[in-house]
Every structure is written in structure tokens, then in C-alpha cells.
Amino acid sequence: MKRATTIREIARLANVSVGTVSRALNGRPGVSPGTRARILEVAQAVGFVPNAAARELAGMSSAVGLLFAPGVRRYTPYFALLLEALTEAFWQEGLKVAEVPTDPRGLPLAEARAYLLLGAHDHDPRIESLRAQGKPFVLIGTYPGVFWVAPDDPEGGYLATRHLLELGHTEIAIVTGHLHHQAGRERLEGYKRALHEAGLPFRPELVLDGRFEALAAYRAVRRTWQEGLRYSALFAASDEMALGAWAALEDLGLRVPEEVSLVGYDDLPDLERSLTTVHQDIPTVAKEAARLLKEAMAGRPPMGVRVPVYLVPRGTSARRGVG
Amino acid sequence: MKRATTIREIARLANVSVGTVSRALNGRPGVSPGTRARILEVAQAVGFVPNAAARELAGMSSAVGLLFAPGVRRYTPYFALLLEALTEAFWQEGLKVAEVPTDPRGLPLAEARAYLLLGAHDHDPRIESLRAQGKPFVLIGTYPGVFWVAPDDPEGGYLATRHLLELGHTEIAIVTGHLHHQAGRERLEGYKRALHEAGLPFRPELVLDGRFEALAAYRAVRRTWQEGLRYSALFAASDEMALGAWAALEDLGLRVPEEVSLVGYDDLPDLERSLTTVHQDIPTVAKEAARLLKEAMAGRPPMGVRVPVYLVPRGTSARRGVG
């Protein structure tokens, strides 16, 4: 393994002492704009990554606490990917992310330098509590007046639905996740907007509750179809639910995409089947979260950013059969 | 936060130098049995936990690599619990566990001081490869000639089945996980043994493939029942599959446990419904894994340990209705 470049090396290259380098890199006062720029440039050039162990030893508890909202299913492929990306992105900043045990309201039971909030709820008590404590934090989701980053879920829901509309479908059902979760609600909003834009009415009976679970999606799709609900296209607000829905359609004897088109959401890797879906740029979400957390720790004013999503047409969506 | 006790403090209490303490604690040569015992006693008494950051800084990459078998679903509640317990248990030993990226055969793409193998396969190439490299590792599962720790799955399958037999059931179906995974196969073996012991024949058609997934279990149960398969009791080899099976039975209009008894496996916490199941002692599995890994790193001869399981009778199993 190659030896990583150290702060000392940077000091040598920039003709300053290690103390100055440390100050410059951490945005601390006591270094002139000129030297600071020079140091940052050198660090950038050699691809410096601070040694987390040394940092921690020196007393900078380099752990940011990961706070899951209560009631959210953590053990999903999506969260696993997000976590992986977050770990990677924060590592680049010399920070480690670790899940923190919480009380029933989701408030942290252990101290951390900063926090990362996952699974944004509606009236999230975690936000006010942390704000009152003055702890820096970033929310994965949206909320006014705090640092937040979120995938552009309204746009994603819109893109998926418009794709189906453009293929000639007019009866489009949606399998949603929990509507008290932002992701679930926002994707539904996008769906509604696309319908509205196309001059089609929103029909509540075409909204099926899939609870973000494959099994729940399966049951909802199968039951409603057998009760006589009909549509030529289905938008599932997560790939897991799409898989459940797909299985249900198969068990109902329906061909995908000939009889029913299907669009998922997330674009999970390693899916064995070719699913038309909305791609989420998870690494970018993670990187933005890391960047924002640094801003938050530096005491900057809050800001939020939306990360773009895009549609990936694959095998499960087709032009509506002439009917 | 209270200051953790250091190696220096222990040195003071035991009247030796820090170097000697370090050697004693790490099982390295160069310290007499007497002093070693004294040091260990002091360390035990004050509840010493080595500082991971300092260790890493001093060059002892304190990370043990977590290696998942290819093809195994990592994002399950069971693995999440196991991982949590492993993190905790290894932390006590001054070790951090981190997942390591693998190639398609499951071999590690990054170096680590030692490895932990999860999701034991049958002819696992990881085992021979690591053994050839002389890397210390512990397998969660069983394999002759290496360090391993595993829940007593054959016994668990036996206990679940015998419970149903004792309730008067004679037609007992089983929903299994993948049979090329040890856990899946061993639980099936226990089921067979209980049947055999009771003088009942093993009927292959009563074995349903649930792939350790709720949805797959649901489909298998529902489809086979509709095809005419009948039984008065069902043993699902994981709680997730039990939930899927339960949903299927409900959708078939069958009452649990009046018409069909159901037993799960794992005893996951936070299940909202009261499921009879086999309890797994995950914290103990983790602690044993940590203990064994230390033995392995010390170069001791390999050994394996089975962690006991036990049945937890709850609401989904009942005496067979008079038929």
C-alpha cells in the first residue's frame, strides 16, 4: 500500500509549517489569504486526504452521527447504497459517519460533532431539537431554514409519468410509498403534475399504497386488479415496489410491457431484470451532504440543494397497445 | 465525556512500563507469565478498551474486513442486527469492522489485518484463498479445519418442528431459504430429523422455496395452496419469510393459528405481530466471533463453536384442530 501524503509534506511544498497548513485546511483564522490559497492549491494538487485516526487522536472526534427517522425501514438496498456513498464522501473530508442510537422520537442518545438526518418526516422533532442545541446538521430531505440536500423527487415522479404519457398511456396507476415520508409524497406530486399538464384528471383510486415494500406492492396491485381496477401503465415509486408489482402482474397473467407498462424508481444496481426506471445520483447526494455539512460546521447560513434525476428507458415500458 | 483509561494508567497500576503492557495485552512474547497475568487482571478490573485511533496511527490497521458471500442479500434485518452486534463486540477488542469490496467470487479487493466471512456457501473459494494467504479469519458458518462460529441451526429447525409435532400436527410444510446456504440447509435438516424422530415420512412436496425473501415466500405458499397442497402447520426458516407466508395465508382466507400454525426463525425485534419463532442469540455469536478472531490472530489451532438457540412460543402456533 502506498503511503498517503501527509500534512507535513504539504507544509514542505508550500514553504510553511505544519501548524499553518492545519489552520488553512480547517478554515481557521490566523493565516493570510495568500498563504491559504497557496496551501489549498498544493493540497488539491497532491490529492491530500487527512488521516482520520490522527485527527481523532488529536481530539477532533471525527464522527458525524447518522440519525434515522423512527419507523423508517433502514434495511433497504437504497439506504445501503446511500450509506456506502456517504461513508466514502465523508471519508474524503476526514470524517467518519456512524449510526447513533436514538430515542423513540428519533433524537440522538449519544453526542456527536455533527449530525446527518435520514428519512425526513413531516413535522420532524429532530430538526427543532438540533437547531435549539446549535448542533450543525444536514438533512437528507427538504425543510426551510436548515441545510438540506435531496434528490429531485418531484421531477422524478414527473419524468416517469410523462414518459408513460408520451407512450400513449392515459390510464396510469401509481404505487406509492408512505405519504408521510417526503420521498413518497414528492414522487406522487410529480405524477399529479404530469397528469395535470397533459390535461388528464387525477383519479385517487389509481393510487395504491405499497409502503415502500415489495410484498405490500404485490398485494396492492394484485388485489385491486382482481377487484376490477384497470390501467395500461404503472409507476412504482421505488424499484423494490416495482419488483413486487411486476411479480403481481405476472401472477395475474399480464405481459409486461405488452399489456401493462411499468416504471420504477431508484435505478438499483444488480437488478437481474431490465426495468425502466428513474435514476438517482446517490454519490452526488452524498458529496453534497458532505460539502454542506462542512458549511454548517463553519457556521454559514443554511441552504438547500436539489440533485437532478433522469429517466432510464429499458425493457418494461412500451407504447400503449392499440385498444 | 469521561476520559477513557489508557495503557499508561495500567502500566502505573501494575508497576511495569507501557511497552510491557502493550506486549501483554496483545499476546506478544517477551513478558513473563506472572507479569502478564497481573497486567491482564488490572486491565480487566478497570475495563480497559484500547483506543482504536491510536492503534491505527501506530500502524496497526485496526480494521477487520467484512466479506459477504456473493449473491447473498445483505440488506436484511438479520444481517443488520448481526453487523451491529459485531461492531459492538469488536469495538471492545479495539477492532473496527468494515465491509470490504469483493470480486465476483467474493475474494477481498482490499487488504485487511484479518477477515470475517459472512453468508457461508458450500464450496466457498474465499476459505481456501485466505487459508493459502495465511490471513487470520473467522467464518460465520461451519467448515472443518478453520475458525468458525454458527448458531445451532440444525437444532433450531428441530425445535421448531418438534414444537409443531407436540401440538399434534402431522402435515407440516417448510418454507426454506436457499439450500446452497448453510443456514437454509441446516434448518431443513433439523426439520427432517424431527420428522424422522416422530416416525413421520419426509415429503419433498412440502418443501417450499422462499429464497429468504418475504415476497418469494408469499408466492410459494399461495401458489402451492391453490394447487391443492394441504398442511396444518408451516415452518418458515426466517421471520421475514414467515411474514410473507402469514400474508399469503390471510389472503387465502385461512386463520392463523386456528387453521394453520406458523413458526418463524430469528426472533427479530420490532415485529408488530406476535409470531412463534426460534430465538437467535446474535450478541453471543458476535462475541464468540471476536474471541475466535483474537485466537486466530494469535496463531492458535482452529476451532468452531455452536451458539445455542431456543424456541419462543407466541401467538401463531396452536394445537391442531380436531380434524
Next chain:
DNA sequence: GGCGCTTACGAAAACGTTTACGCTAATCAT
């Protein structure tokens, strides 16, 4: 021109552990 004040920076201590090296005393072979 002396005084105080600020700013930019270097020197060095500190964090907790591992480990190379050196020393002492005991053991051993001759």
C-alpha cells in the same frame, strides 16, 4: 521613537499506542 496592539507564522507539546533498541540479570556451554 517608544508603546501597545494585531496579524501571520513557526516551534513544540499533546493525543494513545506499537515497536525497535538497549540494558540487566540469569542461564548455559566450555
Next chain:
DNA sequence: ATGATTAGCGTAAACGTTTTCGTAAGCGCC
């Protein structure tokens, strides 16, 4: 008895960072 070996232990350097303290230079001000 003497020199060589060895077991047992202490000393100190090293790991990469943060941070306290000291200091020199620059500034305005009377």
C-alpha cells in the same frame, strides 16, 4: 570462571494531526 546467549523489561521514537504558546513584523498613535 568466563564469555555467549537469552528472557524480561524499560526507554524512546514514531505515527499524523490539532492546538497552545511564543515571537517577529507591521501598524497607528501620542
